[in-house]
Amino acid sequence: MSFWLPLLVLATSLVAAIGIFMIPENRHAVRGTFNLTAALIKIALIIWILIGVIQQQTFETRFTLIGDIDFILRADALSLLFAGLSSILWLCTTVYAMGYLNKAPHRSRFFGFFSLCVASTMGIAMAGNLFTFLIFFEMLTLSTYPLVVHKGTPEALRAGRKYLIYTLSGGAVLLIGIAMLHGLIGSFEFAETGVLSDVAIEQHPLLVFIFAVLILGVAVKAAIVPLHGWLPSAMVAPAPVSALLHAVAVVKAGAFGVVRIVHNVYGIEFAQALGVLLPLAIIASVTIIWGSIQALRQSEIKKRLAFSTVSQVSYIILGITLFGPIGTIGGLVHLLHQGITKVTLFFCAGIFAETLGAHKIKELNGVGRRMPLTSVCFTLGALSMIGIPPLAGFISKWYLGWGAMEAGMSWVILVLLASSALNSAYFLPVIYRLWFLPAPATWPDEKIPFRRMETNPWLLWPTIVTATFTVGAGVLAASPLSPLSWSALIAVREYLP
Amino acid sequence: MNLMPLLLIIPLAWALISLLAPRLPIGLLAIVGMLIQLFASAMLWFSVHVNGPESYAIGDWMAPLGITLIADGLTATLLAMTALIAIICAFYALFYLRQYPREQRFFWPLFWFLLAALNGIWLAADLFNLYVGLELLTLAAVGMVALTADKQALAAGLRYLYAALLGSLAYLLGVALLYGAYGTLSLGQLSNMLEPNITTQVALGLMTLGLLMKSAVFPLHTWLPPAHGGALAPVSALLSALVVKASFYILARLWLQAGFDIMPVSAAQLLGLMGAGAIVWGGWQAMRQSDIKMLVAYSTVAQLGYLMLLFPLAIGVSAISATLAWQGTMFHLLSHGFAKAAMFLSVGTLVLAVGKKGLDDMAGISRQLPLSLFAFGLSAISIMGLPPSGGFNAKWLLLQSAISSGQWHWMIVLVLGGLLTAGYVFRVFRISFVDGPPTDIKPTPLPLELSALLLAVIAIGLGFVSSWPLASMSVTELLPGGSL
Numbered sequence: 001m002s003f004w005l006p007l008l009v010l011a012t013s014l015v016a017a018i019g020i021f022m023i024p025e026n027r028h029a030v031r032g033t034f035n036l037t038a039a040l041i042k043i044a045l046i047i048w049i050l051i052g053v054i055q056q057q058t059f060e061t062r063f064t065l066i067g068d069i070d071f072i073l074r075a076d077a078l079s080l081l082f083a084g085l086s087s088i089l090w091l092c093t094t095v096y097a098m099g100y101l102n103k104a105p106h107r108s109r110f111f112g113f114f115s116l117c118v119a120s121t122m123g124i125a126m127a128g129n130l131f132t133f134l135i136f137f138e139m140l141t142l143s144t145y146p147l148v149v150h151k152g153t154p155e156a157l158r159a160g161r162k163y164l165i166y167t168l169s170g171g172a173v174l175l176i177g178i179a180m181l182h183g184l185i186g187s188f189e190f191a192e193t194g195v196l197s198d199v200a201i202e203q204h205p206l207l208v209f210i211f212a213v214l215i216l217g218v219a220v221k222a223a224i225v226p227l228h229g230w231l232p233s234a235m236v237a238p239a240p241v242s243a244l245l246h247a248v249a250v251v252k253a254g255a256f257g258v259v260r261i262v263h264n265v266y267g268i269e270f271a272q273a274l275g276v277l278l279p280l281a282i283i284a285s286v287t288i289i290w291g292s293i294q295a296l297r298q299s300e301i302k303k304r305l306a307f308s309t310v311s312q313v314s315y316i317i318l319g320i321t322l323f324g325p326i327g328t329i330g331g332l333v334h335l336l337h338q339g340i341t342k343v344t345l346f347f348c349a350g351i352f353a354e355t356l357g358a359h360k361i362k363e364l365n366g367v368g369r370r371m372p373l374t375s376v377c378f379t380l381g382a383l384s385m386i387g388i389p390p391l392a393g394f395i396s397k398w399y400l401g402w403g404a405m406e407a408g409m410s411w412v413i414l415v416l417l418a419s420s421a422l423n424s425a426y427f428l429p430v431i432y433r434l435w436f437l438p439a440p441a442t443w444p445d446e447k448i449p450f451r452r453m454e455t456n457p458w459l460l461w462p463t464i465v466t467a468t469f470t471v472g473a474g475v476l477a478a479s480p481l482s483p484l485s486w487s488a489l490i491a492v493r494e495y496l497p
Numbered sequence: 498m499n500l501m502p503l504l505l506i507i508p509l510a511w512a513l514i515s516l517l518a519p520r521l522p523i524g525l526l527a528i529v530g531m532l533i534q535l536f537a538s539a540m541l542w543f544s545v546h547v548n549g550p551e552s553y554a555i556g557d558w559m560a561p562l563g564i565t566l567i568a569d570g571l572t573a574t575l576l577a578m579t580a581l582i583a584i585i586c587a588f589y590a591l592f593y594l595r596q597y598p599r600e601q602r603f604f605w606p607l608f609w610f611l612l613a614a615l616n617g618i619w620l621a622a623d624l625f626n627l628y629v630g631l632e633l634l635t636l637a638a639v640g641m642v643a644l645t646a647d648k649q650a651l652a653a654g655l656r657y658l659y660a661a662l663l664g665s666l667a668y669l670l671g672v673a674l675l676y677g678a679y680g681t682l683s684l685g686q687l688s689n690m691l692e693p694n695i696t697t698q699v700a701l702g703l704m705t706l707g708l709l710m711k712s713a714v715f716p717l718h719t720w721l722p723p724a725h726g727g728a729l730a731p732v733s734a735l736l737s738a739l740v741v742k743a744s745f746y747i748l749a750r751l752w753l754q755a756g757f758d759i760m761p762v763s764a765a766q767l768l769g770l771m772g773a774g775a776i777v778w779g780g781w782q783a784m785r786q787s788d789i790k791m792l793v794a795y796s797t798v799a800q801l802g803y804l805m806l807l808f809p810l811a812i813g814v815s816a817i818s819a820t821l822a823w824q825g826t827m828f829h830l831l832s833h834g835f836a837k838a839a840m841f842l843s844v845g846t847l848v849l850a851v852g853k854k855g856l857d858d859m860a861g862i863s864r865q866l867p868l869s870l871f872a873f874g875l876s877a878i879s880i881m882g883l884p885p886s887g888g889f890n891a892k893w894l895l896l897q898s899a900i901s902s903g904q905w906h907w908m909i910v911l912v913l914g915g916l917l918t919a920g921y922v923f924r925v926f927r928i929s930f931v932d933g934p935p936t937d938i939k940p941t942p943l944p945l946e947l948s949a950l951l952l953a954v955i956a957i958g959l960g961f962v963s964s965w966p967l968a969s970m971s972v973t974e975l976l977p978g979g980s981l
Contacts, residue, residue, distance in 0.1 A: 021867075066890050066963045105932075109863075135884040142883065145926070152930045160930075161923075168919050171883070172912045179893065179908070183900035 005049055006073035006126050007061045009083065012042040013090070013119035020112040028107065032098055035111055039091040042122075046087050049075045060128065068187040071135075072128025076192075077490045078263075081332060081483075082125035082256050085339050086248045088469075090118045092462040093248075096347055097240035099458025100354060110150055114240075116143035117249050124253045129189045130178045130214075133260060137174065137221075140253055141167040147241040148234050159233040166220050166230040167250075174217025174257075180210050181265075190260060192493050194267015204274060207266075211276045214261050222254025222317065223310045225287040232306045239350025242302060246309045247343035255316040255335060262320050263328075263494050272323045278409075281321035285415040287314035292422035299360055301349045304426060305342070308385065311419065312338045318412065319400050325491045327403025330396055332487035337392035340469040341384045347463040348378035355455040357445025361430055366439025371454040375434045377467035382427035384470045387420050392473040395484055500541045501553045501566045504576060504616045507534050512609030523605045524591045531584035534612070538573075538580040545573040546969050552622070565683070567622040570969035571827065575619045575746070578831055582738050582838050582952070583612055589842050589948040590731040596849065600644045600729065607644070611637040611735060618743045623682040624672045624704075627747050631668065631711065635661040638740050641732040642724045653723040660710055660720040664744070667707030674700035688755040701756045705768075708751075711744035714805055715775030718798045722782075726794035730845020733790065737797040738838035742830055745804050749826070752808060762813035772805025773910045780917035784924070788854045789847065792921055793840050796880065799918065800833050803895070806907055810898045818902035825894030827970045832879050832887025832959045839876035839952035843869040844925075846945045850938050856924060863929035865938045868946040870929045875953035877922035879960075882915040887959025 016038035023031045049059055052075075059075040075083070097114065101107050120143055123136030141164070149160035181188075184203065188195045199207060216227075223231045231251070235242060245251065262271050262280075271277055291311030298304040316338065319331020351374045352358040352367065368375040384391035397416055404412035448455050477484040511530040515523040545551060550569035568576070587608065594601040614634035621627045639661065643654030676682055678696050691697055713721035721741070725733050752760070779799025786792040803826075810822035846869045847862060848854050863870055879888035892911055899908040959966070 021871075064964055065961065066893065066967065069893075071961075138883045139885075142878065145923075146930065149927070149930045152932050157927060157930065160927075164919065164923060168916055172916055175896070176908065176912055179896040179900055183897060 002052070002057060002059045003061055005045065005052075005059045005061075006075050009042060009045050009049070009075075009087075009126070010073065010119055010122050012038050012045065013115045013122060017112050017115035017119060020108060020115060023108060025106075025108045031108065031111060035094055035098075035115065036091070038115070039087070039094055042087045043091060046080065046084055050080055050084065053077055053080060062128070065131070069131050069182075070129065070187070070189075072132050072189060073123070073126040074128035074190075075126055077486065077493065078259070078332075079125045079127075081335065081486055081490065082252070083122055085252075085336050086118060086121045086125065089244075089248045089339060089343055089466070092343065092466055093240050093244050096243070096350070096459055096462040097238075099456045100238060100240050100350060102456070102458070106150065109146065110238075113143050113146040114244070117147065117244065119143075121249050121253060124256060127190075127260075129187070130181070130260075130265065131187075133257065134171070134174060134178055137218075137253060137257065138171050140221075140249060141171060144241075144245065144250055147244075148237045150238060150241065151236065153236070156236045159230075159236045162233050163230045166227065170217050170220030170227070172217075173213060173220075177210055177213035177217050180206075180213065184210070188265075190264035191267075192264065193495075194263070194265060194270050196266050197270045208274055208276055211261070211266065211271070211274070214265075215258060215280065218254045218257030218261065220254065221250050222258060222313055223251050223287075224254075224283060224314060224317070225290045225310065228287070228291070228310045231310060232303055235300075235302045235306050239302075239346060239353065242306075243343045243346035243350070246306070246346060247339040251309060251313045252335065252339060255313050258317050259320055259332070259335070268323065268328065268494055277321040277323060281318060281409065281412065284314040284318040284321060285412065287311065288318065288415060288419045289422070292419050292426070296422060296426045299362070301352065301359060301361055301364070301430075302346075304361065304430075305345050305349060308345075308423075308426070309338075309342060311422075312342065312385065315396060315400060318415075319396075319403060322400070322403040322407040322409060322412065324403055324406040325488075325495055326399055326406050328491040328494060329484070329487045330399030330401075330403045332490055333399060333483050334396035336483040336487075337384070337396045337470075337473055340466050340473065341381050341392055344377055344381040344463060344466040344470055345385070347459070347466065348374050348381065351455050351459050351463065354459065355446070355448045356443040357447060358443065361433065363440075363444050364430060364433045365437040366434075368435040370439060370443075370450070373454060373460060373464060377463045378434065379431050380467045380470055382431055384474070386423040386427055390471075390474045390477075392470045392483075395474055395477050399484075499551070499553050500537050500544070501551070501568055501620055502555065503537050504534065504541070504620070505613055507537070508609045508613035508616060512606050512613060515605040515609060519602055524587075524594065524601065527587050527605050527608065528584070528591065530609075531580070531587050535577075535580040535584050538577045541568060542573040542577045542969070545570055564626055565622045566620040567685075568620060572619045574827075574831065574966055574970045575742075576616060578834055579612070579615050579619070579739055581955070582834055583608075583735065585948045585952055586731045586734050586838060586842070589734075589845075589945055592942045592944045593729070593731055593845065593849070597645070597729065603640065604644060604729075604732075607637045607640045608735075611641065611740070615739055615743055618747065622684055624675065624684065624687075625682045628665070628669060628672060631744065631747070632665055634740060634743055635665065635711070638736055641736070642728045644729060644732065649723075649727055653720075653727045656720045657724040660717075664707040664710030667703045667710065669707075671700040671702070671704030671707065674703070684750065684754055691755050691759055693759045697759050701751070701759055704751060705748060708744045708748040709771070712741050712748065712801060712804075713798060714771050714801060715778050715798065716771070718775065718779070718801075721798055722791055722794040724794075725797060725841075726788065726791040730842055730848070733794070733845070734838040734841035737794070737841060738834040741797065741801060742804075742834065745801070745830070749804075749807060753811060753823070757812050760812075765808040765812040768805050769809030769907065772802040773907075775799055775802030775805065776910060776914040777917065780914065780921060783921040784917075787856055789844050789856045789859065789925065790841075790854055792856065792924070793837070793844055796840070796918070796921065797837060799914070800829075800837065800880065803829050803833075803891075803911070803914065806895060806910070809904065810895065810902065810907060814898075814902040814904075818898045821894050821898035821901065824967055824970065825891050825898055828887065828894060828959075828963065828967060829891035831966060831970075832891055832956050835952050835959065836876040836879035836886075836888060836956035839872055839949050839956060840880065842945070842949035842952065843872040843876070846941055846949065849945070850941045852937075852939065856928065859925075859928045860931040862938070866941070866946065867929075868950055870925075872946065872949035872953040873925060875950075875957050877926070879953075879956040881918045881922060882911075885960035886957045887963065888956070890960055890963045
């Protein structure tokens with residue numbers, strides 16, 4: 001069974017995708033049931049594996065692809081961190097999307113590629129070597145393109161083209177890096193403390209170069225400045241797609257790639273010895289500040305959230321570059337925290353747009369009284385992003401700051417402070433508008449009238465669930481199954497005894 | 498029983514039957530014949546896989562006098578590929594040609610002659626038989642291009658004929674020179690006898706030129722797009738997937754078996770440069786076409802360029818790099834065969850349904866023909882060299898070869914070529930997301946869509962099961978520097 005489980009986890013979304021493509025367009029109930037069943041089965045499988053991994057079991061699917069290269073799917077603690085996040089958010093986002101796309105055309109295509117996209121994410125999470133990682137990394141590009149251009153408008157098509165140019169180039173660069181590394185040391189797998197420490201010292205400059213190439217390859221998806229241009233344009237996609245792109249799939253895949261390269265290919269100790277962590281930390285810091293400044297300048301809700309993602313994802317990368325277990329914990333835990341927080345914010349933005357037609361920040365005046373639950377969720381998400389205790393974002397920032405001190409890089413504290421100040425500057429006015437400004441006489445375009453609930457319950461419930469996660473991850477951080485404890489478990493294993 | 502002569506006898510017999518007895522249901526008969534052919538090829542493949550290379554002397558006359566057929570792992574794989582692609586194309590043609598009752602009469606005899614020629618080339622062991630195979634191939638292919646007999650098709654066919662005859666002439670001159678100098682035409686014997694003198698070099702140069710012409714290698718490619726882009730869908734598929742590969746195959750055998758220490762390394766680099774030119778120019782032209790079939794035809798021009806990278810990557814380098822290059826090229830030949838056939842068949846279905854060839858006319862078709870677009874998408878993944886697919890594995894092997902021999906420039910060509918390919922195939926993907934005005938779409942039989950899908954699935958599947966075909970195609974004793 002331990003051979004088949006990783007494959008089964010992948011298959012749940014893959015089979016769901018194929019099934020959904022085959023279900024006729026107008027059989028919405030059948031498709032919905034099928035989709036949700038698959039999502040639930042996946043969560044059950046992940047829990048099964050999770051229990052096994054806690055008991056030190058290994059789950060691995062492996063077969064030979066070409067020559068000495070294996071296709072490896074392996075569930076280790078780090079993969080479960082990412083796989084767990086995407087399986088839970090897949091369920092939430094699917095429910096949300098079913099509400100959001102109610103009566104829209106092309107739903108079969110949408111949900112099919114949506115599931116395919118989750119399947120790719122699962123593959124990225126469980127890839128046991130860079131080669132397998134690349135397979136799913138590229139599959140992710142291909143399966144998200146149809147989601148980005150879903151509306152079929154000229155604007156969407158333009159955004160899709162931009163997205164492709166960026167991500168396919170990134171994939172090509174990553175391929176070069178992987179091929180070079182393979183040419184240097186032959187085939188290799190991810191290992192907890194890296195695989196490169198035995199390489200002869202005269203090859204070290206080449207290793208630094210390859211590191212740069214590999215990071216460049218994944219940096220496009222991670223939206224590191226200046227490679228982030230595709231992300232704000234991709235905002236043209238429907239709200240659930242943005243939620244998926246920003247919280248689970250694309251940017252997270254990029255950040256996760258950085259984690260894999262630093263920790264499981266180079267090894268954190270070896271990367272520190274090569275001196276490649278500091279430049280990466282500087283790039284991440286620049287991205288954090290730049291993203292926040294840009295977010296401040298946006299007047300559209302989704303655009304502001306997009307630039308906020310640019311900034312927040314680099315927290316993960318920053319944490320990875322802080323040498324020491326505490327910094328690593330900060331980076332890994334933010335992988336989860338940013339996911340649940342950002343998905344909440346995008347869900348809310350989608351609800352505002354769908355219910356009241358509010359797309360711009362200035363249209364949110366007084367929405368708090370019209371839509372109290374949604375506004376509470378948005379407020380929680382925004383406060384978590386700023387880093388207010390006891391929400392999830394606070395835990396991340398706390399560990400990042402602590403990790404920076406441990407690593408002797410106290411300047412990072414300044415970056416964190418500046419970023420928090422900027423976060424406040426672009427989120428607090430929104431919260432102020434929601435709760436303290438009077439509502440306009442009419443909403444821009446009220447589509448869902450107030451009946452028993454403030455909006456479509458299919459949209460509201462997933463939002464409330466993810467907002468609860470945001471609170472729970474912070475308040476219950478000390479409990480054994482919290483994201484924090486799990487990240488600590490991983491971090492301990494990454495450092496040499 | 499030896500299967501090799503059977504692989505020549507079946508297509509020739511069926512060709513005669515379909516030519517002489519057109520009243521029989523020749524389409525259905527062709528499927529039966531193809532099934533036998535496929536079975537025989539599979540048997541031969543397994544037999545070679547288990548027992549090693551086989552040879553067969555027709556009429557028991559030994560070389561240099563008689564005709565010898567040789568089947569090694571590469572040959573057997575190519576025969577199997579040919580049979581598999583051809584049977585799916587034949588199945589497609591069975592339904593497709595219902596719209597073309599007049600063309601059907603001549604399609605089937607030409608199809609069988611084409612197949613006989615291809616099998617003959619894969620099996621041939623001497624230069625003259627290769628020549629005969631090439632000529633038969635050319636005539637059948639030109640006939641198929643001109644099948645619809647309208648003005649455009651005739652012009653394209655005529656252009657193809659001139660180019661191919663010129664190529665044949667150059668090749669034949671080279672063969673004559675070699676025969677004059679060494680008195681034998683067997684490739685195996687020649688490979689031990691050839692000396693690096695001016696006659697040999699001129700002969701090999703002429704043969705190379707002729708074969709480059711026939712394989713439509715940039716800048717000698719101009720005849721290909723109108724011929725492949727204008728022909729009927731199953732014809733385009735056969736031509737792009739198989740026919741152009743035959744002359745490349747001869748070129749590869751000629752250079753790596755006999756010519757590698759005769760010709761200077763710079764000549765190999767020049768061939769690679771032509772390949773790089775093809776990748777860039779073909780990709781660029783494909784991006785500019787408004788006719789969807791021409792787009793796919795230019796894609797063939799570009800993809801043939803990757804094959805040419807074999808020469809710089811395998812000649813004048815270590816045995817390991819040469820092996821990787823050989824494996825990568827042959828795997829590319831294989832996966833491109835399936836992917837490109839799938840592409841032409843799916844595009845053919847689209848054109849048939851819409852009745853127009855313009856890319857913009859296809860808007861809104863994703864609702865009516867999602868399977869065809871899906872088949873196109875899958876095959877495009879392989880053509881772009883994205884994982885997981887046969888095309889990606891080929892690219893990976895070529896990349897490894899370029900890295901291990903330190904030829905960084907070819908690595909860049911390989912990667913940039915993939916991006917350029919994405920540039921034009923996504924032009925077709927795009928149309929699936931545009932909701933155009935509801936166009937008048939003819940209903941198309943489902944088997945058309947399914948045949949394209951099957952080919953595309955094979956192209957993707959090659960990404961997962963590459964070790965078998967790779968193991969049998971790696972005929973390392975052919976390579977410069979001998980076996981590993």
